[in-house]
Amino acid sequence: MAELSPMMQQYQKIKAENQGAILFFRLGDFYEMFFDDAVLASKELELTLTARDCGQNKKAPMCGVPYHSSESYIARLISKGYKVAICEQMEDPALAKGLVKRDIIRVVTPGTVLEGSMLDEGKNNFICSIYAIGDHAGICFCDISTGELYSTSLDKDLENEILNELGRFSPREILIGGETVNMKKLAPFIRDKLSACVEMREDAEFELETCRRTVLEQFKKETLDDLGMEGQDQAVSALGALLNYLKDTQRKVPLKINRIENYTQAQFMGIDLNTRRNLELLETMRNKEKRGSLLWVLDQTKTAMGKRLLRTWIEQPLLSCGKIIRRQNAVEELYCDPFLCGNLADQLTGVFDLQRLITRIVYGTANGRELRSLSATIGLLPELKKMLENRKSELLQSIYEDLDTLEDVHDLIEGSIVDDPPFSVREGGIIREGYNQEVDELRKDMTGGKDYVAAIEKREREKTGIPKLRVGYNRVFGYYLEVTNSYKDQVPDSYIRKQTLTNCERYVTQELKDLEGRILGAKDRCVQLEYRLFDDIRTTVSAQQERVQKTSNAIAQLDVLCSFARVAVKNQYCRPEVNLSGKIVLKESRHPVVELLSDASPFVPNDALLDQDENRVLVITGPNMAGKSTYMRQIALIALMAQLGSFVPAASAEIGLVDQIFTRVGASDDLASGQSTFMVEMNEVADILKRATSNSLLVLDEIGRGTSTFDGMSIARAVLEFVVDKRKLGAKTLFATHYHELTEMEELMDGVKNYSIAVKKRGDDITFLRRIIRGGADDSYGIEVAKLAGLPQPVINRAKQVLKELETGQEVTPKTKAPKKARKEEPPAPQISLLPSAESEIEERLKKVDVNTLTPIEAMNLLFELAKMAKEG
Structure with missing residues (x-):
């Protein structure tokens, strides 16, 4: 370390604290990777591998990606099962005194992705935690991109039950802890069959008391009984370890998960992995495509939220008649009113993914365009809610009540964010005119600088009587007043000489200095102010997370119910x-x-x-x-x-x-x-x-x-x-x-x-x-089916001959094998019989059986037994 340059020492220190991840180290406009990370990333991302001086005339392998297009590179690494630690500059390099401060702001793993470009909108992206001791296990699943969290306890047939739960949720990343030997046997199966990243974690991460405190702190509860988890020690350990893992990956942002569903297997129909595959619920067995699956038939949803919920419902059929009938009543009401169902579908078509939008807003990764998408969706809610007024079914009434039209959020975004904001939130141009007076003034300074200069020039000419006085600018001296030598006797005492040239003098005034500061600093100040204002707006919207989530859940249910109704009408289904x-x-x-x-x-x-x-x-x-x-x-x-x-x-x-x-x-x-x-x-x-x-x-x-x-x-x-x-x-x-x-x-x-x-x-x-x-x-009809399959006719003909021989017990076709040459018969050698003859054994066996009363199966079993005796005899 002592031999490395200060920056490389900083890199090595941060890397040592994040050994399990590829380190994206921010240098200016690039994320750079060094040493082993560079070699690995250059291979996986097909980047050119270069080198950088790291001190003492030594070179370090290096490769990098532009920070503004880093998502696509991170996505490729995540899809291959790697983790990526993002190290940002924590201060402005232009203002830093010495080495720029850097720190990890987030660790991206397959199960903690937030970016829409890395996610399938129609699927949840679950991370799973499993903790098993003896015959008991706890297992939980979290989709951090939507805020969903599920937990359950298992206490029998652990290996199969765990696999079935994994098949139900299909997590991208799995954390495993505990002392059960089967867990280690499960890991390779999970990795190969589910294509999930599996990581065996240290037992200390699942320590019950630590995990209990984590869980209670996260959900702001005093006892586990308030969460329905009292006595579920393994589930508490699995959940606490998962929450701590998620906190560690998010680093600079508090974990924003505020609800948990503690479910039991008795709530849902049991469907094991083989049944999911054989019935082709979500994809076909042969080509793993959606077309040809039950999901393909039922999916007429219009929103990403509805698509994910439909998958969840298919994976978790209900075991409560009351809940099933509640859904059926809603589907029937929509089924019987195709006009309403069609209008709802049209209105839902423009709805963006509220669940993931609010999550990115909460974690501070959403940009202006995503806030505009949120506002556009909220703009559709009043009409959507109006369509659901006075519905008869209990579920549609409940959806109506849960739909919050969020007018305050809509008004804030509409009044503050421009219609077409830039992708980046740190380059200005994002705040709407009229929202903030200081931003408006700074923009005037940026765009109106020429007018200010022209006004000063006109005023100074009139004031001094110098007709050819002009205001100029260069990068070295900034703004100046230029007067030719023939008029320099008329220059006022308030002018300060700045530069002497062959045929003129250049001066500055306090007013010109102030103007220069305003114009040159206006852009930087405006960009910084706009970002602060945008961040405040984003924080204000994030405070409405629960309201947005409740509304998004209601929209998802409505979308699936409408899908069921449209499919039923189109395909002529009945209500069971x-x-x-x-x-x-x-x-x-x-x-x-x-x-x-x-x-x-x-x-x-x-x-x-x-x-x-x-x-x-x-x-x-x-x-x-x-x-x-x-x-x-x-x-x-x-x-x-x-x-x-x-x-x-x-x-x-x-x-x-x-x-x-x-x-x-x-x-x-x-x-x-x-x-x-x-x-x-x-x-x-x-x-x-x-x-x-x-x-x-x-x-x-x-x-x-x-x-x-x-x-x-x-x-x-x-x-x-x-x-x-x-x-x-x-x-x-x-x-x-x-x-x-x-x-x-x-x-x-x-x-x-x-x-x-x-x-x-x-x-x-x-x-x-x-x-x-x-x-x-x-x-x-096996031979007939073989014929339909296209077997050659000679094969079909021969099969019929063989079948006839087997059925009649007589040979009806000549042997094709050449007969052996006759050998000279020799008298058999005398033998001493040590065992009863096969014939006598068979006779004795037959005496014990009344062949007239045998069933066909018993007769075949007897024949098989006699043939075996004859062979051995």
């Missing part, structure tokens, strides 16, 4: 009856996504009946591609949509509340962890059977297909028996299978009903009718 009956009864139900993507032919609707009695399990058979998966998914999606408060794609619908939806649809190898397709499938099934309840909805597609026929069929039957048995589970289940033998379960166990996909066959061709009918399928 939601109750506690445990039934799912659908008439002419449709898949909400597939029907919109089916351009070639109309979607074929189907009925559905599930309950907790005679229709607990529907065994669905039929060929691939016929529509089994579509049918099962549409039932699950309709149940989920109903519990959002949305209308559903059906002629009529009754939905008994579903506490959880589980799906086992397709699987793939997990090579990284050494698991095959079958192992992945069995893990998923095991998790479902362990966590499901009798009020859950299970969608199980082709259980047991990843192993041998007998093993797979045995597993499928055992699973089917488990889910239908009320003493074990008794959950509503859609069970698709190619094991036709399982259709006999309808005769063997109460609660099982067979359904199949209707197929029309003409010769070797089949047509899928897409209609669900009672009874099991008579064939799998």
